[in-house]
Amino acid sequence: MSSFSRSAQQWATFARSWFLIDARMQPPGKIASMCSVRLQGKHKPIYHALSDCGDHVVVINSRHIAFSGNKWEQKVYSSHTGYPGGFKQVTAAQLHHKDPKAIVKLAVYGMLPRNLHRRTMMQRLHIFSDDALPDDIRANLTEELQQPRAIPRKLSEYTPEEVEAFPRLWTPYVNPDTSLVCRKHLQVVVCWGLSYHRRTSAIGCVLY
Template identity: 50%
Template sequence: MSTGIGNTALAYARLWHLVDAKGQVLGRMSSRIATTLMGKHKPIYNPAADCGDYVVVINARDVKVTGNKFDQKVYYRHSGYPGGLKETPYSRLMERNPSEIIRKAVYGMLPKNRLRSSRMDRLLVFADDKHPYKANITKIYDNKIPQACSPIE
């Protein structure tokens, strides 16, 4: 029989991470966000447990894509009826709802299981740099290195 050593409640505590998407590449940033939402950066990671953190993404309007994706990438959805396939180009989705681009990228990178929707609930994306969670932020991703900080006011 094994016993837990130490205070595991601190290990399961959910931290708040701030990611500034300005100038970052969509795919690389989204994979890091998915890892944080899953909790893979913690020593207590368990694929069956939901031990990830909150992630607040700002400046979603300024995210970059490589190659010709700005002109060629297309998002699809289907209504379920014959002829119900809808296509939305990346450029149009960026104009209308830039936060949805990051949400779709992270959603596709999370494991396809029952925990995906609860993990996505902890992803908060904002098109500009204004958000209501400034008091909650405990870590800032700056230059791709997580740094501890005091809450931003």
């Protein structure tokens, strides 16, 4: 029995597995780093830079990737056709609107080593803009990798109990006679660790 287990482990090590990664609400750089490790085979004990021992990686929901800040408009992708006047630049938003798979593909391509194995590794990368997979690829999947970042929940996804239990930033003064909030007696508001008096025009403080 032990010999069978060892042979099965050896077969699993040398075989090409199929990993599934969900790119919904994930930064392309984090997805590319996970794909690069699996495509090169760095997660295997038999890895060598000159050996092609990587696995297949299937990326779904590439249409729903997320950038931080204003990178959709600030990040620029450049290309050149090789002819005079063939230099072109497009923003990340324009490229993503034209091809939802291009940003993830370029991110993974940039993280792979610059050698003759690069094109072979890219052939094992399968990117889909949504969660619909062909039956032949779905049948080969062996493991789904955890997303690098947790997806924040929307306000509509919170239950009323969680909303009521959420800590308050400040407590307004309530007139004991009328049981109404008195605007003239609002005290100092502590917002994001900074103290602001009422009528403060600083960013991040709500005026009352």
